[in-house]
Amino acid sequence: MQQKQLSIVPPAARATRPLHFPKLLRERYNLLVPRQEDGLIVLAIYQKVRSGTIERTFPERIIVETIKQVYTELGMSSARGEETQKYDETLHRLLRHFLDKNIEEKTYQLSTYAENFCDLLEKEVHTAINPSQIQKTFNDLVLLLGRKLESIDDFRHWYHTQFFKNKNDISSQLRALQNQIEETVDQLNDLVKNEYDNFREMLIGCEALLDKIKEQADKLSSAFSSKDDIKQLLDDANLGEVYEYREMKREVRSFFKDIEHRLINVSHTIDRIKPKINKLYNDFEKREFDRKIESFLLYLFKNSSSKFYRTKKLKDRKVHEVDVFLPKNIAQKEVYSDRSRITSIDYLQLLDPPPVNAAVLDFDEDDLALQAEVRRQQIARDKRIEEWFNVICNDLTKKKKINFGDYYYKILAKDNDYEAAVKEATLVLKEFSKKEEFEVTVTEEFVLDPKQPNIGIWKMQIKNIAS
Amino acid sequence: MEDANKKYSFLETEEAENLFADLDIALKMGQHVQNFPHQTELFNFIEKFEDELRAYYRNLFKVNLAGKGSDYTRYFYLEIDDESRGIVKTRAKKLSPEHTLLGILLLKIHRIDKFFVNDIFVPDLIQLIKTNEEYKNYIYNLFAKRREKEATEIDENTIDDWVRNSLKEFERLGWINYDIRNREVFEIMPSIERLFTMYSYEIHNIDRLIDETNVMEERTGGLYAVEDETQD
Known part of the structure; x- marks a missing residue:
């Protein structure tokens, strides 16, 4: 009745009104909305009736049994002597709204309100x-x-x-x-x-x-x-x-x-x-076993190593010649292979090779010493040429331009080796002409040095054009 | 003499006349025989005379005719076991590290990924290997000493060759079978599991192996396992 009265007002308009609860609802609220144990007792009886375990009307004994069951379930067992009183109190509370008593037959049944209440609960939980x-x-x-x-x-x-x-x-x-x-x-x-x-x-x-x-x-x-x-x-x-x-x-x-x-x-x-x-x-x-295979594979890839040789030319492509090694703690396994017996034959020596005649050689001891000395001088000269070349390279990184003539006469002055100076000129001309970052210009203009009156060299300039 | 004839009576059968030479050569070359169309006749022949054949190889060649798997996955092969080891040592061949690596990879694909239910297209497999985030860098490092992004044509060719050469070896062993109409397509055979039986100890103990390797690396600063610098 009250609900109908309330709901006539549209919701938006309703929200602005002050709260107004009927006195009766306020007083009986705790009886209409049962405490947990009471609610569960009612629900248990409702389920028993529905499943046919008990009749629609039942004796007081059933209610007491259910109360006991629910209390045990909730861990609410009372001390001896207090139980009966507690059951009585519960029964009386339930009789206000949830249970109807047939006085003549001394039986009970769930009220319509109790049935609706249980129905609502179940609908909310298990629709x-x-x-x-x-x-x-x-x-x-x-x-x-x-x-x-x-x-x-x-x-x-x-x-x-x-x-x-x-x-x-x-x-x-x-x-x-x-x-x-x-x-x-x-x-x-x-x-x-x-x-x-x-x-x-x-x-x-x-x-x-x-x-x-x-x-x-x-x-x-x-x-x-x-x-x-x-x-x-x-x-x-x-x-x-x-x-x-x-x-x-x-x-x-x-x-x-x-x-x-x-x-x-x-x-x-x-x-x-x-x-x-x-x-x-x-x-x-992938659990366990498969995971282990994956780990093993990854372990092999991660810990194997390889050694590279020359590039190998195949029919239509080139590949690296490479040897792979498994990790040290993983052995290579064997497969049966009797192919060697079928296909390969041991080396057979069909003919004796012709005898080798050892030639008798005489050496001139003095000439050997002379040859060694000449070779030593050559090596020393090559080394000096290399050193001068490095000096020129270093200078060129610092300076924008150098005149080779300066170095030419320095070599002559220091080493007194005409051949070394000429070889240096050839090397410098050859190496720097190849390099894109350098420009070599030779002009037909003599560079002379008063200390070397008999020698002249064309003017050769090397420019560093890298930057 | 009579006993001996009885022992190997399979040799007297008509099937043996047609099949035994092929089977014998296949097994002795290290091939694994399973119940797949290209080997059905050989497989049936072994199944029919399994005990006699086993005795034949044991007595005359001192090797074991092993049978593994069941039903659809059953396969046979010759192996040097504890009894024959030492006697026939020269008839064993080591599976190369390159082949082992690809074999374990195929085993993983076969057992776990099942990306390719039946037929595998070789270029797909190569692509998969070169793009797999988990191990592509290790592969490029092993076969090219470079990262994938910096790989040259020669590097790519080397990896392609590794895969293709290994597959050829596996075909010889009967671990894979090429489609007769298209040599770019193959199927993994049940006998690839042989690799698993070979490495079952290492696989089962992989966690311990990894731990040991990590400990060793910590101790040596990772310098102990640089094979390529120490071996010639």
Whole structure:
């Protein structure tokens, strides 16, 4: 009665009003909303009745038994002597709203309020997802709405009866889907944390569950497709002038928007979980043994070494001639091969080679010493030439330009070796002409040195053009 | 004499006249024989006379005719076992490091990746090897002494040759089989598992091997295993 009174006011308008609870509700709140143990006792009796374990009407003994069961379950056992009193108190509390007593027959049964209460609890926790039911609900909503848009009274009636009544069913379907996902995710987390023997089976179970949830979400999405019809009907109605209508319409639209959003969310969540499941599969497949083969392979590649020889020319390409060595602690393995016996023959000496005549050679000791000396001088000269060349190279890195003539006469002055100076000139000309960063110019102009009156050399300049 | 005839009576059969020479050569060359179309006749022949054949090779050649795997994965091969070791040492051939490396890689593909369910296209395999983030750098280092990005044509050719030459060797051993219509396509045979049995100790103890190597590297600063500088 009170609920009806409250809900006549549109939600937006309602929010601005001060809170006002009826006195009776306030007083009885603790009896209407049971404490945990009372709620569970009622729920246990409700389940027993539904499953046929007990009759719809039952003796007091059943209630006491259930109270005991629930107290034990919750770890609330009382001290001896206090039990009976506690059971009595509980029974009396429950009799206010949850149990009806038949005084004549001395039996009890659950009140309608208790049944509704239990039904609500179960619906909240375990709603069976039923897309076809939702489809029908929607069809009815649309059908009725089409006839209830002539006047604000008709629409108000639709809003408070049809829409409000079904809105909870629709929401609970969504909540049920979300709960299922949460449960599956919990199971998956549990799987990852604990090493179960039947890991693979459990993983398959979780995956199947997610597939099912996704399928249901898809079905619900298509069941909800008539929400667009509702939106359309609301937009087309001629009640837009009425403030109350606009408020209610806004409420209806935001509800459907929310539902749509939550459905998309369900799909997204599943899409995000799926790759993780695949990874779990892979991890499982590769576990231990396979992992070891992979590690072994990587170990071999990482720790093997190689030695390179010359480049080998094959028919149409060149390759490195390379020998690979396995890590020291990994032995090469043998395979049976008797091919050697089939194909190769030991070396046969068919003919004796002709005798080798050793030639008798006489040496002139003095000439040998002279030859050695000449060779030593040659080596010394080559070394000096090399040194001078290095000096010139060094100078050229420091200076932009040098005149070779200066070095030529320095060589003559220092080494007194005409041949060395000429060879140096040849070497310098040859080497620097090849290098792109240097420019060699020779002009037919004598460079002379008064200390060497009989010698002249063309002017040769080397420029460093690298920078 | 009569006993001896009974022992190897398979030699008197018509099948032996047609098949035994081929089988004998194949086995002695180190080939593994399995129940695949190209070897079905040889495989059936071994299965039919398995015990007699085993005695024949044991008594006359001092080697073991081994049979591994079951059903679809069963395969036969000759091996030098503890009884024959020493007597027939010259009839063993070491699998080269190059072949071993590619063999273990194929074993991994066969057992774990299953990227290629049946047929493997050689260029695909080469591509896979050259692009695998986990080991491509090691491969380029081994066969080219360079990183992949700096590889020259000669480096690439060397890796290609490593793969192709190893595959040729594996074909000889019966570990793979080329498609007769297309030599660029092959299939991994169940007998590639032989490599696993060869290295089963090392594979099972790989974690310990890695630990030992790491400890050794810490002690020596990683200088102990530089093969190419110490060997000629």
